[in-house]
Amino acid sequence: MTGGDRQVFNNRTINKNAAPLNGDRARIQGEDTRKVKAPDFAYERPESLDQVFDLLERHGDEARILAGGQSLLATLNMRLSSPGLLVDIGRVPGLAGVARAGQTIRIGAMTRHCDLAAAPPVQAHLPLLARAVPHIAHPAIRNRGTIGGSVALADPAAELPACCLAMGATMVLASRGGERRVAAADFFQGLFRTVLEPHELLAAIEVPVPPAGSVAGFDELARRHGDYAIVGLAAQGVPAGAGWQGLALAFFGADDRPVLATAAAAVLAEGGGIAAAQAALDRDLDPPGDLNGDPATKRHLARVLLGRVVGAMAEGR
Amino acid sequence: MDGASMDRVRDVTLWVNGERVSRRVAVRTHLVDFLRVELELTGSHLGCEQGVCGACTVRVDGVAVRGCLMLAVQADGARVETIEGLSDSGAIADLQAAFHARNALQCGYCTPGMLVSAAELLAANPAPTRDEIRAHISGNYCRCTGYHAIVDAIETTAAARRGEGGAA
Numbered sequence: 001m002t003g004g005d006r007q008v009f010n011n012r013t014i015n016k017n018a019a020p021l022n023g024d025r026a027r028i029q030g031e032d033t034r035k036v037k038a039p040d041f042a043y044e045r046p047e048s049l050d051q052v053f054d055l056l057e058r059h060g061d062e063a064r065i066l067a068g069g070q071s072l073l074a075t076l077n078m079r080l081s082s083p084g085l086l087v088d089i090g091r092v093p094g095l096a097g098v099a100r101a102g103q104t105i106r107i108g109a110m111t112r113h114c115d116l117a118a119a120p121p122v123q124a125h126l127p128l129l130a131r132a133v134p135h136i137a138h139p140a141i142r143n144r145g146t147i148g149g150s151v152a153l154a155d156p157a158a159e160l161p162a163c164c165l166a167m168g169a170t171m172v173l174a175s176r177g178g179e180r181r182v183a184a185a186d187f188f189q190g191l192f193r194t195v196l197e198p199h200e201l202l203a204a205i206e207v208p209v210p211p212a213g214s215v216a217g218f219d220e221l222a223r224r225h226g227d228y229a230i231v232g233l234a235a236q237g238v239p240a241g242a243g244w245q246g247l248a249l250a251f252f253g254a255d256d257r258p259v260l261a262t263a264a265a266a267v268l269a270e271g272g273g274i275a276a277a278q279a280a281l282d283r284d285l286d287p288p289g290d291l292n293g294d295p296a297t298k299r300h301l302a303r304v305l306l307g308r309v310v311g312a313m314a315e316g317r
Numbered sequence: 318m319d320g321a322s323m324d325r326v327r328d329v330t331l332w333v334n335g336e337r338v339s340r341r342v343a344v345r346t347h348l349v350d351f352l353r354v355e356l357e358l359t360g361s362h363l364g365c366e367q368g369v370c371g372a373c374t375v376r377v378d379g380v381a382v383r384g385c386l387m388l389a390v391q392a393d394g395a396r397v398e399t400i401e402g403l404s405d406s407g408a409i410a411d412l413q414a415a416f417h418a419r420n421a422l423q424c425g426y427c428t429p430g431m432l433v434s435a436a437e438l439l440a441a442n443p444a445p446t447r448d449e450i451r452a453h454i455s456g457n458y459c460r461c462t463g464y465h466a467i468v469d470a471i472e473t474t475a476a477a478r479r480g481e482g483g484a485a
């Protein structure tokens with residue numbers, strides 16, 4: 001057997017003598033200087049929204065909400081951020097789950113990516129989300145990551161913020177004073193920036209049930225399956241003759257936030273066709289260059305995606 | 318211990334490979350450091366500690382997670398299964414044998430995480446295509462095998478479990 005085999009098949013049981021409960025304080029609390037690890041922080045696990053608001057009010061900017069931890073803990077491990085307090089909302093009742101009420105589907109902020117795609121109201125009415133989720137990271141990350149975390153983080157290359165924009169979603173922000181509702185188009189303010197205030201929690205995302213006949217389209221270009229997109233497109237609309245009704249084209253990875261391509265959508269709405277829409281895209285997008293390519297490359301990729309996604313939608317794929 | 322540092326440690330109780338464990342942990346300790354340092358279960362590995370490589374993949378309450386992106390305190394009350402427990406129970410013995418037979422491991426660093434990921438796929442999808450297998454393990458880096466043998470081993474195991482031994 002190779003060394004590798006031993007790693008796998010060498011069974012071990014828990015060493016009961018390793019560290020007695022309440023043991024060696026220096027070791028438990030001490031700065032582990034051997035490796036780069038998360039900085040020290042305090043941790044609270046509130047069990048009600050009231051307790052969450054207490055903590056956010058008391059600690060202000062120092063407090064950071066911990067949802068799925070799939071972005072936050074990575075940045076802490078890299079020491080890119082050092083909050084004084086993590087407020088773990090993982091056990092606050094009522095924050096997870098997807099339910100339909102009339103013409104609105106309410107998605108709780110703590111709904112994990114894996115549960116989102118499988119939720120019956122999503123399967124029945126929001127095919128855009130069901131299509132987008134498999135593109136987010138990898139299965140083990142989707143088992144923990146949440147839609148609220150993804151939307152609150154506002155990574156410009158993330159799938160779900162763009163889907164929210166395309167679906168005309170409304171963000172429900174909760175604080176001690178009550179709830180306020182902000183349209184997705186106003187929620188995203190820039191690179192990792194939203195209108196969320198430090199004393200607020202993103203509680204839910206409300207999505208209107210799309211009209212009858214609505215079709216969804218989604219695709220992205222990434223170097224590797226599961227990577228953040230170089231450029232991506234989330235689209236939704238109702239075919240009407242040669243044109244479209246209520247067509248929304250939300251690009252991601254194309255600016256500092258998800259962007260609605262309104263000029264291209266207007267061309268398509270009037271039956272102008274894909275080539276004309278691709279030309280109009282230059283008026284909608286002004287992508288900054290990044291490690292994945294210069295602005296011209298990104299514009300090109302956006303045109304390619306528009307052709308693929310809208311082409312597939314028109315053919316009912 | 319002064320008041321300021323009290324909120325930086327916490328008592329947790331969890332079930333690790335079926336065994337009840339209670340410990341006081343620094344809240345910043347992630348689950349795999351807890352398993353490796355505190356419990357000396359060194360089968361779960363750490364590659365990147367930023368969620369990218371998958372070497373730390375363990376099962377928490379029945380689902381595969383990144384052990385480096387979960388705090389030990391978040392696992393308070395949870396059932397954690399590591400490669401040690403999965404091996405002992407024999408639950409994935411066929412998958413492990415297929416990895417061995419197909420040379421799907423060389424240094425073995427990625428293997429515990431790879432096995433946890435593969436086991437989750439096989440439980441959800443008894444007949445995955447090679448593309449589906451590749452998509453599912455896309456978050457588990459292997460620097461040795463080139464993946465082909467790993468895909469073979471997972472495919473073979475799926476076929477054998479369906480009673481189609483010798484396929485693939």
Ligand SMILES: Cc1cc2nc3c(=O)[nH]c(=O)nc-3n(C[C@H](O)[C@H](O)[C@H](O)COP(=O)(O)OP(=O)(O)OC[C@H]3O[C@@H](n4cnc5c(N)ncnc54)[C@H](O)[C@@H]3O)c2cc1C
Binds near residue numbers: 065070144159160368
């Ligand atoms: C290797 C890797 C690859 C990834 N690839 C992708 C990808 O391709 N596409 C993608 O979209 N994501 C990707 N992710 C990120 C993943 O989707 C995260 O789950 C998501 O971005 C954040 O969700 P979370 O629940 O884990 O949030 P956390 O990490 O817990 O929190 C993220 C931020 O949001 C804040 N926050 C969380 N919830 C709330 C709330 N309810 N109200 C207010 N603020 C809140 C936190 O304070 C924090 O600042 C990847 C992650 C990793 C590690």
Ligand code: FES
Binds near residue numbers: 370
């Ligand atoms: S160590 Fe957790 S993903 Fe690399």
Ligand code: FES
Binds near residue numbers: 428
């Ligand atoms: S066997 Fe060496 S990293 Fe996979």
